[in-house]
Amino acid sequence: MVKKTGSKKLSTRTRSNVRCTRLGGICQSNRYICQGRYLKDKCSGPKTQQCCMPVGAWSILCAGHHNNRVRACDVHGCGAFNSRRGNDLHKAVDLVCDDYGIVNTPFSGSLAGPVSRKDPAGNQYDGVKLLSDVHCVKIFNIRPYRYIGPVTQGEVLGYLLPLQERFSGITSHLELQMCDGTDPSPFI
Structure with a gap:
């Protein structure tokens, strides 16, 4: 699909994949291995086209730690999203x-x-x-x-x-x- 805009041609697929690329990801078929995580609804095309986010797109927040580790469950609750x-x-x-x-x-x-x-x-x-x-x-x-x-x-x-x-x-x-x-x- 190509859309004409003046004298330049813009791919609508590229334009609609911007939601993924602005996050630092790449749109690809989810049958391929993604070293990080897939995000849904960020890429154009069929549902199998998903946004592959690299591992740790953000840097480590806590000095002295080698990764961003999510808090496990303790007596006060759990630290995961939607827990x-x-x-x-x-x-x-x-x-x-x-x-x-x-x-x-x-x-x-x-x-x-x-x-x-x-x-x-x-x-x-x-x-x-x-x-x-x-x-x-x-x-x-x-x-x-x-x-x-x-x-x-x-x-x-x-x-x-x-x-x-x-x-x-x-x-x-x-x-x-x-x-x-x-x-x-x-x-x-």
Whole structure:
């Protein structure tokens, strides 16, 4: 399929695959091996055309860790996206970090101010919003060194606030929540 635009020809397939390529992926048939994860509905063509995201499109957030490890279940719950939290679903991903550990910027972009949220028990969680042309994420349980301005991937963002003081036995972690409520797992 080719669409004429003035004197140039634009492939509509290429244009509609932009949703995948802007995320850092490549559109391919899902019968091929993808070293990372497939994302659905990001590519043009048949349903078998899916967006293959590379492993760890974002850099490692917690200094001293060799990967972005999702918090397993402990006495206070589980850290995976859509895990049960009482009667609700956890619409974020918890990444294991050390109390007071350095948190790095996962992708280049701009800090867009402080964010906070309260859980049903009244506990408040503070963090920062990070934006780029492609991603918008809120990072909780951290104390950023600043709340506004440009940042580059891997730059020191702040440090992890201690959770052990409030929740004995919890695995210390930061929380990643996409601004639109989608699952951040394919990028970590």
